[in-house]
Amino acid sequence: MQRPIKVLNVAEKNSIAKQVSAALSNNAARNQRSCSTYNPLFFFPYSINGQPCDMVFTSVAGHLMELDFPENWRKWKACSPVDLYGAPVLKNVPQDKKQVERNLQEQARQCQWLVLWLDCDREGENIAFEVIDVCRRANPRLLIKRAKFSALVRRELERSVQTLGLPDENASRAVDARQEIDLRIGASFTRFQTMLLQDKFDWRPGGDEEEQRKVISYGPCQFPTLGLIVQRQWEIRAHVAEPFWYIHVTYRAPEGQQCTFHWRRGHLFDHAVATVLYEMCVEAPLATITRVDARQTLKHPPLPLATLSLQKEAITHLRMPGERMMKVAEELYQEGFISYPRTETDCFDPAYDLKALVRDHVQDARWGQHAQRIDSGEMWSNPRSGGHDDKAHPPIHPTRWTAGQPNWHQEKARLYEFIVRSFLASCSKPAVGFQTNIEARIDAELFTTTGLMVMERNWMEVFPWARWGGNDNLPPFAVDQTFMPTELLLKEGVTHPPPKLSERDLIAAMERHGIGTDATVADHIQKQLDRGYAAKDAAALFSPSPLGEALIAGYHKMGLSNLWQPDLRGIIEHNISEVARGRRTKEAVLEEAVQHFRGDYRAAALKSGVMVEEVARFFDLRAGGQAQAAGAPPSEELGPCPSCTLPLGLHKPEEGTPYVACAGAPICRKAVYFPRATTHADVSPQSCAHCPGNMRKVAFRFRRAALPYGYDAEMAACVLCDQRFQDLCEACGTNRPPEHSRAPGRGAGQRGGRAGRRVPAAGRAAPQRGPRGRGGRGGAAAAEGRGAPRSRRRGRDSDSDSDDAGWAVGPRARTMSRGPGRGQPHQRARGARYGAQAAGRYAAGRGRRQHANGGSLISATGHVMGNGAAHGACFKCGQPGHWSSVCPNQD
DNA sequence: GCAAGGTC
Known part of the structure; x- marks a missing residue:
């Protein structure tokens, strides 16, 4: 033995x-x-x-x-x-x-x-x-x-x-690297910001000395989080409302059923075209049903809860901030009522005895009956799998039944109830509905309407927060049936700016960019409030504080936006992952990071006057702070452009001549653009195809929702005639269904000079406009007059500092607008950020004069073709597999 | 007086 x-x-x-x-x-x-x-x-x-x-x-x-x-x-x-x-x-x-x-x-x-x-x-x-x-x-x-x-x-x-x-030593060393990078950049920039600004400004007029002293912290998760909030604020400010028009059709059947039809084109920004189409409908208003499509449809129960999904749900349904929710969940966990609340797992192990957990709840007065039906098998359905597993914890679920505890506060009882109901819902059958899609034609215009009857609520019975429903009073339609619309109107609408960020959106954005972990995301958000960088209004929407905005704008003006852009954390993560995989040593990655951030630190310290100036836009200088601030260089004097040696800032040439583009560096990476456009790219002589003026760049980020497939977030428009260079479908004038771009004859590139209007892919030099630049009449206005911040998520090109390409913001910065492997870009542009239905509200992009720009290409399907690249086909050569900006088949 | 990540 x-x-x-x-x-x-x-x-x-x-x-x-x-x-x-x-x-x-x-x-x-x-x-x-x-x-x-x-x-x-x-x-x-x-x-x-x-x-x-x-x-x-x-x-x-x-x-x-x-x-x-x-x-x-x-x-x-x-x-x-x-x-x-x-x-x-x-x-x-x-x-x-x-x-x-x-x-x-x-x-x-x-x-x-x-x-x-x-x-x-x-x-x-x-x-x-x-x-x-x-x-x-x-x-x-x-x-x-x-x-x-x-x-x-x-x-x-x-x-x-x-x-x-x-x-695994490599994995451990990766964490060592992460800790060291976080510590060095966090401590150095926190001290920099605090010592630069703390005593210089009157943060709280009338406040005592203690109130005046505040740490102005910097962190590689804090700042990208703040950056998201500030960026949204700028986007809201940059929005230009534009009117649009659409045809509105309703029908009330003699038996009383009624419905509203939606125009297949959505809405048009061209009043003349909308009017023409509307008048054609009015002249032949009898509608014909062209399609009736009725089928059973399912609405699936929620996925098993992971930390971040629970946070997002709690915010939406319980109005409980993520950080607070985590505290309450922690209490429930400590008392043994729920499983471990910090988990990434959203699928149950098949070996888990879920029925036993459900059975625990049959005695409950609120959801016991439903639990009973699950237990009996009548309502049972295996929970869906979300595909994430941290290999250590199951999804968040109740571990013990209680009718409530006498010492529980209301939030605790509500969160427990939410977790129980969510769990029971996830083990229940999907809801069943019967959906009818109707298409009708009036003249040549198509309209659709949908009816939905919920037949079986199933999981929704135990989950009262779920909403599913539609018109259950649809008139009975048959193909070829005709009817006279009750209303046939041309209605006008107007685009809206995007909403302020909600906590839910913020969590989702942080998750997408890898800022923080499931256990820390809520802390980083709370820190924005604690540090006074952002505020949450009564509707729980975030907006930056003056200090928060000034800090971001300060780094932005210094040309150091990579210090706050959402990619920052992702880039750090990417580099340390290389250590974990054994591809690089911890020492090499650390050395590179230290060099890179030390460089950024030195640049920031050199231009600290820019930061002081930014903050001074919002706060009064304290007595004694004046002298220092006065000595700070004005933001326009930022030293020479690293590429062309012209002074950074607004380079103004002789009257009457076009602005000079920086040869070889069309986007000057160290320059700044907010609030005044000062990059050389902004003053480059891109000329308008329709008039002899120069074009200006405009912020298009939130207009992208309505842009045709594959357009870049930034586009150019002429200062003088305001033509925007887009290819739009003249026939439908709206976002085109996928088949449009699959049609032969595509090739917006056939329109001369197209490439010059497109923003080049990050890391590549923009094609220089040739001799088309005619005169600079619009140039000054273009450069000076456009205060609106452009939404450029480019940051520094990957060749900005040859020794630290791995730390620069490269093409990743563009993945939010498009990028191979991240889903269909058009779909995401419309839906991913705001939800598909909401997208229309923000739609603007297409200038009202879009149809006047002539020279459009009519495809075999009768549609004007645009950039097919978004479907994986290059718009220059039509071949799939590469973006037009890197087309190997054409120059 | 600094970070972010674990956890209580």
């Missing part, structure tokens, strides 16, 4: 230690308190590959160590912030984790093996090495093993413990 060895097992948190111990010991583990309050010990015998073991299971509570500068570098005035890029950093166990450390060391001394059961992600791997470090100091002879598990179910845990491996 072999003598048992002692094995120390460490999990990331107590709940995992408890579950794994229970699973491996058949609920026979002996529980004992340790010197660490939240990390008890569990003892049980076990056998690993035939080797008898005395298992001791305990836990840490997240990271055991913290990265910081040595004491003498922590004093703010001890060094220049730029020195923090070269300062040493230390990893230490902070005071509040000393108990955890002691517990580990006490146990490690008595054990031969150390088995690491930390979460199977990068951070978990890093914590594993922290645990190793601490335990090895107490017992250098420890044998180190790593348990990898993909679910906390017995079979999987048993498999895991019999196939122990080694911890």
Whole structure:
């Protein structure tokens, strides 16, 4: 008989230690308190590959160590912030984790093996090495093993413990790199901003000294988050309302049923064209039904809840901010009513006994009946899978039934109810409806209407927040039937700016850009409010504070927008992922990052006057602050353009001559554009095809919703005649269905000079306009007069600094507007950001004169063709697989 | 007085 060895097992948190111990010991583990309050010990015998073991299971509570500068570098005035890029950093166990450390060391001394059961992600791997470090100091002879598990179910845990491996050093080193980058840039820019601005301005007139002192923090998650809020504010401000027209048709049947028809063209921005089409309808108003399509349709229940989806739902349905929701969920979890609330998993393990969980709720007065129907199988349907699994936690679900606890506050009861109902809904059958789509023709115009009858509500019965319904009083139509419309009107509408960001939108945007993790997204949002960078109004919509906007505008004017653009975090993540994959060393990535951000820091410090000037637009200088501010250089004097040596800022040539484009650098990356256009690109002599004027660039971001397929967010329009260069469908004048661009004969490129009007792909030089530039009459106005910020998500081109291409904002910056592999761009432009129905409200893009621009191409289908590139076909050569801006078939 | 990421 072999003598048992002692094995120390460490999990990331107590709940995992408890579950794994229970699973491996058949609920026979002996529980004992340790010197660490939240990390008890569990003892049980076990056998690993035939080797008898005395298992001791305990836990840490997240990271055991913290990265910081040595004491003498922590004093703010001890060094220049730029020195923090070269300062040493230390990893230490902070005071509040000393108990955890002691517990580990006490146990490690008595054990031969150390088995690491930390979460199977990068951070978990890093914590594993922290645990190793601490335990090895107490017992250098420890044998180190790593348990990898993909679910906390017995079979999987048993498999895991019999196939122990080694911890992944690369993953851990990636986290070390992330921590160091975050610390260095966070600390240096926080000190920079704070020491530059803190005492210079009267932040709260009349406030005492304590109120005046505020930390103006910078963080690689904080600032991209703030950037999203500010960017939206600028987009709202830049919106130009434009009227549009549409034909409105209603019909009321003699039996009383009624419906409203929607024009297939949506709406037109050309009043003349809309009027002509309308008059044609009025002259032959009898409508003919051309299509009746009726079918059963399903509405699926919600996916199992992960942290971010729960946050988004709680905000929408319970009006509970994400950060608050996490606190309440934490309480529910601590009391054992719900599962672990920080999870990315949105699919249940098939081995999970969901019916048992449901059965727990049949006694409830509110949802018991529905639970009963699920349990009996009548309502049961396997929960859908969202396709995400963090391999450590199940989706958020109730773990214990309660009718409510006397000490519960209202929010807690509501959140519990939401989680229970959501869980029951996810285990229920989909709702069934009967949808009828009708198409009618009046003259040559097509109109559609839809009716929906909900036949079975199913999951919606237990989930009162769900809405599904439509016109259930549709007149009975048959193909070829004719009717006289009750109303046939030409109505006018107007485009609206995008709404302010809601917390839900903000979370979604952060998720999309990889800013923060599921556990920290809400914290980063809360930090915007705590730091006074943004405010939330009564409708829970975010807008930047003057300080928040000034900070972003300041970096923007310095040409350092990469410090706040949403890609920042994604780029850091991308680089450290290379370390985790073993493709690059931690040292190389760190060195590159330090160089890059030190460069940005120096640039920011050199132009600090720009920041002071920006803040001075919103806040009064304090007594004594004047002198410093007066010495700051005005923002127009930013030094020479790195590409052409012309002074940055507005370069004004002789009267009557066109503005000079910077040869070889059509987009001057270091220049700024807000609030005054000052890039050389803005004053480049792009000439109008219709008049001898120069074109101006206009912000089109929020007009994209109505733009035809594949247009860039930025487009050019002539200052003098305001022609915008777009190819639009003259026949329908609206967003074209996919078949338009598939038709032969496509080729907007056949229109001369097209390439010159398009914004070049990031990282490529823009095609220079040739001798078409005629005169500069519009140039001055173009450059000076357009204060509206352009929505340029380009940042710095990837060739901006040859030594740090990996840290520059490259083509990723464009993925929101389009990008291979991210879905159909047109669909996303319309739907992804605001929802398909809402898209029309923001639609503007097509100038009213769009149809006057002649020279359009009529395809075989009678439609004017535009850029097919959005469908994967190049608009220049018509071939799929590449963008027109990188067309290999044409120059 | 700085970050972000774990967790309580």
